[in-house]
Amino acid sequence: MSHSTTSPNVVPLPDAAISMLRASASQACAVLKAMAHEDRLLLLCQLTQGERNVGELEALVGLHQPSLSQQLGVLRDEGLVATRREGKYIYYRLASFEVIQIMQTLSELYCGKVMKKMAGR
Structure with a gap:
């Protein structure tokens, strides 16, 4: 049985x-x-x-090392971030096209509203 009712602006x-x-x-x-x-x-x-390396992420996000390492571990285990080592530093980056696309969509949905509000001031 097919339903013809859809939400406004939603492409089935x-x-x-x-x-x-x-x-x-x-x-x-x-x-x-x-x-x-x-x-x-x-x-x-x-x-x-x-x-970004761990020290940069710590400063930018405001997490202390133990919590930061735990959260980065979850992201790494799920394949959302990848790492590389350079000397004593570990660098993190987004690991896949899918994650990049999701982050871009979230940015458009949520950050765009903030930017519009800031521009309207």
Whole structure:
């Protein structure tokens, strides 16, 4: 049975897209679950600006080393960030196109409102 009622401004997904999402729903849920923590989301926001080392992230996000390491570990374990070592420093970066796309969408939805408010002052 098909329902013809949709929310305003929502483009319905084709059946093929819904089938593809169904096949990868657990992967999508794991990514979203890892992002669903304020500190981790703020870390990802900083990484949209480019690669950062732990000291830079600590200063930018305001997390102390133990909490920072724990949150970065979750992001790394879920494949949202990748690392490289240079001397005594470990650098973090966004790990996939999907994560970059999600962060860009979040920025458009939430940061765009802030920027518009600031421009209106």
